Amino acid sequence: xxxxxxxxxxxxxxxxxxxxxxxxxxxxxxxxxxxxxxxxxxxxxxxxxxxxxxxxxxxxxxxxxxxxxxxxxxxxxxxxxxxxxxxxxxxxxxxxxxxxxxxxxxxxxxxxxxxxxxxxxxxxxxxxxxxxxxxxxxxxxxxxxxxxxxxxxxxxxxxxxxxxxxxxxxxxxxxxxxxxxxxxxxxxxxxxxxxxxxxxxxxxxxxxxxxxxxxxxxxxxxxxxxxxxxxxxxxxxxxxxxxxxxxxxxxxxxxxxxxxxxxxxxxxxxxxxxxxxxxxxxxxxxxxxxxxxxxxxxxxxxxxxxxxxxxxxxxxxxxxxxxxxxxxxxxxxxx
Amino acid sequence: xxxxxxxxxxxxxxxxxxxxxxxxxxxxxxxxxxxxxxxxxxxxxxxxxxxxxxxxxxxxxxxxxxxxxxxxxxxxxxxxxxxxxxxxxxxxxxxxxxxxxxxxxxxxxxxxxxxxxxxxxxxxxxxxxxxxxxxxxxxxxxxxxxxxxxxxxxxxxxxxxxxxxxxxxxxxxxxxxxxxxxxxxxxxxxxxxxxxxxxxxxxxxxxxxxxxxxxxxxxxxxxxxxxxxxxxxxxxxxxxxxxxxxxxxxxxxxxxxxxxxxxxxxxxxxxxxxxxxxxxxxxxxxxxxxxxxxxxxxxxxxxxxxxxxxxxxxxxxxxxxxxxxxxxxxxxxxx
Numbered sequence: 045x046x047x048x049x050x051x052x053x054x055x056x057x058x059x060x061x062x063x064x065x066x067x068x069x070x071x072x073x074x075x076x077x078x079x080x081x082x083x084x085x086x087x088x089x090x091x092x093x094x095x096x097x098x099x100x101x102x103x104x105x106x107x108x109x110x111x112x113x114x115x116x117x118x119x120x121x122x123x124x125x126x127x128x129x130x131x132x133x134x135x136x137x138x139x140x141x142x143x144x145x146x147x148x149x150x151x152x153x154x155x156x157x158x159x160x161x162x163x164x165x166x167x168x169x170x171x172x173x174x175x176x177x178x179x180x181x182x183x184x185x186x187x188x189x190x191x192x193x194x195x196x197x198x199x200x201x202x203x204x205x206x207x208x209x210x211x212x213x214x215x216x217x218x219x220x221x222x223x224x225x226x227x228x229x230x231x232x233x234x235x236x237x238x239x240x241x242x243x244x245x246x247x248x249x250x251x252x253x254x255x256x257x258x259x260x261x262x263x264x265x266x267x268x269x270x271x272x273x274x275x276x277x278x279x280x281x282x283x284x285x286x287x288x289x290x291x292x293x294x295x296x297x298x299x300x301x302x303x304x305x306x307x308x309x310x311x312x313x314x315x316x317x318x319x320x321x322x323x324x325x326x327x328x329x330x331x332x333x334x335x336x337x338x339x340x341x342x343x344x345x346x347x348x349x350x351x352x353x354x355x356x357x358x359x360x361x362x363x364x365x366x367x368x369x370x371x372x373x374x375x376x377x378x379x
Numbered sequence: 380x381x382x383x384x385x386x387x388x389x390x391x392x393x394x395x396x397x398x399x400x401x402x403x404x405x406x407x408x409x410x411x412x413x414x415x416x417x418x419x420x421x422x423x424x425x426x427x428x429x430x431x432x433x434x435x436x437x438x439x440x441x442x443x444x445x446x447x448x449x450x451x452x453x454x455x456x457x458x459x460x461x462x463x464x465x466x467x468x469x470x471x472x473x474x475x476x477x478x479x480x481x482x483x484x485x486x487x488x489x490x491x492x493x494x495x496x497x498x499x500x501x502x503x504x505x506x507x508x509x510x511x512x513x514x515x516x517x518x519x520x521x522x523x524x525x526x527x528x529x530x531x532x533x534x535x536x537x538x539x540x541x542x543x544x545x546x547x548x549x550x551x552x553x554x555x556x557x558x559x560x561x562x563x564x565x566x567x568x569x570x571x572x573x574x575x576x577x578x579x580x581x582x583x584x585x586x587x588x589x590x591x592x593x594x595x596x597x598x599x600x601x602x603x604x605x606x607x608x609x610x611x612x613x614x615x616x617x618x619x620x621x622x623x624x625x626x627x628x629x630x631x632x633x634x635x636x637x638x639x640x641x642x643x644x645x646x647x648x649x650x651x652x653x654x655x656x657x658x659x660x661x662x663x664x665x666x667x668x669x670x671x672x673x674x675x676x677x678x679x680x681x682x683x684x685x686x687x688x689x690x691x692x693x694x695x696x697x698x699x700x701x702x703x704x705x706x707x708x709x710x711x712x713x714x
Binding site for chain 2: 076191193197211212215216219230231232236237238239240244247248249257270272274276278279280281283285287289298315317318320322324325326337338339340341342343344345348350352353
């Protein structure tokens with residue numbers, strides 16, 4: 045049994061972490077719910093018992109075996125190294141350490157072995173990257189992927205609880221003819237789509253788009269894969285969808301792709317065009333798998349296919365993946 | 380001056396057609412507003428005067444010079460040939476005749492010369508195709524396009540007024556915790572995205588996706604262009620957005636792409652990442668141009684670029700393009 049801390053326990057992902065720890069029966073001896081000062085004293089139920097939220101400032105990580113962090117990059121940068129120094133293993137959901145050479149970036153279905161070389165911090169990848177690599181890695185293992193062109197349809201919950209509330213309030217305001225004052229998003233998100241997630245970096249790309257390139261390469265352990273990403277926020281509460289075009293080294297039939305994905309770990313194929321069956325964001329909310337449908341050949345390139353990949357961004361895209369990493373640490377004797 | 384009929388005048392596109400005819404000062408001698416029996420007697424204002432809607436059944440097209448049809452494929456199939464036989468030139472917004480060899484498929488910025496060989500019917504292309512070819516044809520003329528991978532974010536108004544009402548009602552129902560009963564769309568469209576527009580055809584593609592391939596080839600007059608499309612409905616009222624990856628025959632810099640697009644007919648470049656400026660669906664509603672932004676190089680392929688293309692699907696994607704075709708007919712002496 046392990047002493048577990050959830051840092052950022054009152055956030056959109058933190059709340060899911062607590063829920064997923066319970067649902068998956070992680071062997072928790074004691075649970076610490078950690079957050080900023082203003083959440084101290086709030087109560088969160090875990091396994092039928094109320095737990096009081098304690099302050100991150102001054103929290104003693106030496107009393108903890110594993111800490112799941114989801115409180116943003118600046119909090120992780122300050123506290124994750126302290127926690128690791130105190131002997132606790134940190135699974136960090138922020139982007140703070142993902143590209144550090146001495147930090148494994150892990151999706152359990154893809155590169156479980158990478159938890160072995162952790163030095164106290166393991167990074168949880170970006171939500172849009174996780175679901176894509178879960179779907180594509182099983183194919184890559186059989187027929188090397190050369191290039192991916194991906195366009196995302198990302199839910200507002202990826203930006204947190206306030207962003208969800210903004211979508212709710214703005215939608216009601218638009219429906220009743222009121223004006224809209226964006227706060228969490230740069231422009232109106234209700235009944236609109238924004239081709240802009242995270243900040244703009246070099247070459248006109250956003251950081252989110254660069255994550256999909258760099259994190260995919262690191263997780264899949266292949267630094268030659270091309271990922272040309274366009275990441276877009278859509279007015280959906282939970283569930284990221286992705287339109288993915290993949291080019292392989294060799295020809296690959298759609299039947300073969302389906303056959304591989306149907307037995308891939310963590311993947312559910314939902315693909316019956318004749319019955320109008322394909323994965324939908326509203327259906328995957330609350331689920332832990334990655335759903336793939338609309339699998340079809342590129343009509344002009346026998347070595348390329350298209351697909352539609354959907355997952356719950358708060359769960360497989362964040363909380364579930366983090367808890368799965370903690371499970372791996374237990375299984376592989378690394379905590 | 381010309382006698383003009385708008386068939387389907389009470390629909391989402393028909394109403395825009397009337398508006399655009401007025402705004403652009405099309406030389407209308409007499410305007411006939413034509414619709415199905417149940418709309419007969421409704422009044423629509425054109426140039427400050429009320430016009431009464433008349434029935435399509437029994438309507439005498441010999442009294443008309445040009446008829447803009449937007450009442451669905453089955454209506455067009457039945458009435459457009461009759462209208463053409465009566466000596467009227469039909470500009471048809473449905474998909475009924477688009478791929479017929481004896482019917483020109485025209486986007487005025489791209490292939491104006493094709494109106495010349497009409498035999499009574501000219502087809503108006505699919506909304507998502509129009510905005511894409513307006514943005515890409517100027518580039519294609521300079522550096523041949525080999526392949527396009529496009530994912531769309533299409534507004535519900537593309538499916539008509541009832542679909543807009545369904546998004547409105549469903550959104551309010553979801554916000555107030557009520558259940559949702561989809562009618563116009565196969566599944567919930569409020570706070571969701573649907574990778575399914577028009578019916579499924581062969582190979583797991585939808586008809587909308589096949590239109591983007593076949594219509595692009597016909598309009599651009601190049602039957603070797605590849606278009607791998609994924610068409611997706613999003614909870615937006617008006618304004619289609621498209622994430623486009625384009626591969627050219629030769630290398631092409633982003634600066635060159637921007638330079639060409641900035642002087643392209645019907646294109647407005649909105650592209651300042653540092654100021655968080657890019658085209659948005661909510662901003663283009665009511666506009667006639669095609670807006671392009673997020674123009675950036677493929678980081679791993681010097682002959683490919685990515686861009687974000689947005690237009691008002693009811694106007695440039697339908698009504699405006701149809702009226703522009705009528706203007707071309709006048710200009711080129713074809714009516």
